[in-house]
Amino acid sequence: xxxxGGRWENWGRSESVRPQRVEFPRTxxxxxxxxxAAATQGIPVKAVGAGHSFTGIAVAPGVLLDLSDLSGLVxxxxxxxxxxxxxxxxxxxxPALLAPYGLAMENLGDIDRQSISGAISTGTxxxxxxxxxxxxQIVGATLVTxxxxxxxxxxSENADLLPAVAxxxxxxxxxxxxxxxxxxxxxxxxxxxxxxxxAVLADLDARVAAADHFEFYxxxxxxxxxxxxxxRLPESAPRHPLAPVGKWIDDTLVGSGLxxxxxxxxxxxxxxxxxxxxxxVKLWGDREFTDASSRVFATxxxxxxxxxxxxxxxxxxxxxxxxxxxxxxxxxxxxxxPVEVRFAAADDRWLSTAHGRASGYIAVHRYxxxxxxxxxxxxEQIMLGFGGRPHWGKMHTLDAAALRERYPRFDDFVALRDRxxxxxxxxxxYLERVLGG
Ligand SMILES: Cc1cc2nc3c(=O)[nH]c(=O)nc-3n(C[C@H](O)[C@H](O)[C@H](O)COP(=O)(O)OP(=O)(O)OC[C@H]3O[C@@H](n4cnc5c(N)ncnc54)[C@H](O)[C@@H]3O)c2cc1C
Numbered sequence: 342x343x344x345x346g347g348r349w350e351n352w353g354r355s356e357s358v359r360p361q362r363v364e365f366p367r368t369x370x371x372x373x374x375x376x377x378a379a380a381t382q383g384i385p386v387k388a389v390g391a392g393h394s395f396t397g398i399a400v401a402p403g404v405l406l407d408l409s410d411l412s413g414l415v416x417x418x419x420x421x422x423x424x425x426x427x428x429x430x431x432x433x434x435x436p437a438l439l440a441p442y443g444l445a446m447e448n449l450g451d452i453d454r455q456s457i458s459g460a461i462s463t464g465t466x467x468x469x470x471x472x473x474x475x476x477x478q479i480v481g482a483t484l485v486t487x488x489x490x491x492x493x494x495x496x497s498e499n500a501d502l503l504p505a506v507a508x509x510x511x512x513x514x515x516x517x518x519x520x521x522x523x524x525x526x527x528x529x530x531x532x533x534x535x536x537x538x539x540a541v542l543a544d545l546d547a548r549v550a551a552a553d554h555f556e557f558y559x560x561x562x563x564x565x566x567x568x569x570x571x572x573r574l575p576e577s578a579p580r581h582p583l584a585p586v587g588k589w590i591d592d593t594l595v596g597s598g599l600x601x602x603x604x605x606x607x608x609x610x611x612x613x614x615x616x617x618x619x620x621x622v623k624l625w626g627d628r629e630f631t632d633a634s635s636r637v638f639a640t641x642x643x644x645x646x647x648x649x650x651x652x653x654x655x656x657x658x659x660x661x662x663x664x665x666x667x668x669x670x671x672x673x674x675x676x677x678x679p680v681e682v683r684f685a686a687a688d689d690r691w692l693s694t695a696h697g698r699a700s701g702y703i704a705v706h707r708y709x710x711x712x713x714x715x716x717x718x719x720x721e722q723i724m725l726g727f728g729g730r731p732h733w734g735k736m737h738t739l740d741a742a743a744l745r746e747r748y749p750r751f752d753d754f755v756a757l758r759d760r761x762x763x764x765x766x767x768x769x770x771y772l773e774r775v776l777g778g
Contacts, residue, residue: 347363352395360402361403365410366411367411368411369518373485373490374489378404380487385769386403388408394733396733398511398733400770400771402770408427408456409456414426417441422524425521428515428516429458432446432453433453443525443526444524447472447522449475449635451467451642453635461475463510463733464693464695469686470555470699471686474688476688479507479519480496480522481496482494482520484506485514485517487762487767491517495520504691505692514762515767526634529572531569531630532571532572537564537566549701554570559666561680571637574631579631582631582636612675647707649721650704650735651704651729652685653727653728655684657701658682668719672719676707677707680705680706681704684702686700692748694731696748696749697749705717718738729747730747733775739775740774741774755776755777
């Protein structure tokens with residue numbers, strides 16, 4: 342978000358910048374004018390979504406294009422269950438836009454505050470071994486390239502570019518419209534419960550295969566996990582949503598308020614963390630409800646944190662998790678945030694963390710007022726040893742040379758970037774690091 346005085350900072354407070362100027366284009370033509378003006382002046386330009394990336398991927402030292410006003414539905418194709426959205430549309434606005442057509446997004450991540458373009462550009466994903474990340478739901482896009490021209494990509498136009506443009510790190514141009522392949526609206530049955538971690542690990546593969554959407558959180562310094570198993574049901578299925586008061590107690594009071602207090606106490610007195618985590622796992626889980634898919638997928642996260650997440654070949658999740666657990670025991674750190682483990686299907690997006698391989702994700706978090714460096718660096722070394730690819734929007738230390746080895750289509754992406762943005766109008770320090778200059 343941009344603060345009074347013109348300073349922009351991200352949600353995790355890990356990145357900030359004072360852009361030379363901030364613009365709020367409302368139309369495609371206004372985006373084109375802004376890009377041409379920046380190019381003429383020799384100033385870099387960057388579209389920014391909700392600022393929810395923990396890395397510097399959205400940092401815009403030159404012209405910051407805030408696309409909040411480029412929002413809403415452009416067209417709906419009910420025959421093919423597709424909608425075209427303006428690029429700045431926030432995920433939490435999409436369910437109401439889809440409702441009149443009886444549609445829903447196929448899968449979502451943990452929260453819905455991001456913009457659709459920001460989410461796809463970093464490879465944002467949820468969980469479910471038969472489902473890809475949000476970028477796999479994109480079947481068309483229109484972007485403004487560095488020349489100010491429009492590039493339309495779809496299954497019938499420039500189709501070969503879709504796997505790059507749908508997950509483009511903001512490096513190929515400014516997306517102005519995206520077309521989403523939706524599914525008929527559906528309901529999710531959610532089962533969230535605390536369990537013994539060893540029991541969860543013992544039949545992890547079976548649980549992941551059996552469930553539509555399975556994930557678990559491990560609370561360090563405990564032998565407990567909180568599992569979440571969501572089952573897809575037709576829209577006509579009876580709903581048993583969480584009562585508003587119960588939901589408020591779980592999500593706001595326990596999930597956020599008490600957790601905020603716990604993190605503050607834990608920061609001052611780290612020795613209390615194991616006890617706090619034991620209480621957290623008891624309070625946090627244990628609920629069952631059925632509701633519209635978007636209301637079940639998305640939760641709220643109001644306690645600020647920093648995060649690193651690595652995607653692994655799915656068969657490496659168990660050994661990597663075991664190594665992480667041993668590391669936390671061995672180091673004697675006090676970690677107040679849970680470790681999250683999720684799953685996704687292989688996909689074809691060139692820079693997707695799940696490109697060409699069924700994947701599991703291990704994410705580590707730290708309260709934003711704590712220095713995550715030692716913990717994240719050590720975890721990163723483990724993940725790299727198991728073939729990990731870092732989430733583009735979450736903290737990591739890899740550069741282009743290290744990433745090239747991990748992505749078979751890396752050079753194709755760089756070549757496309759050379760073609761669409763030869764002068765590096767959309768460059769920023771993070772992109773220079775991860776893609777090269
Ligand atoms: C609390 C929290 C929960 C999260 N949960 C998840 C999760 O469950 N799963 C997951 O995978 N990730 C998760 N993330 C990470 C988050 O989804 C990604 O970092 C996502 O990119 C943020 O979207 P945004 O709109 O904030 O994009 P920003 O961070 O603002 O931008 C990200 C990138 O998108 C580019 N971009 C934005 N708009 C455009 C455009 N119109 N054209 C071209 N490029 C554009 C930017 O230039 C930048 O490169 C979470 C982050 C937070 C803070």
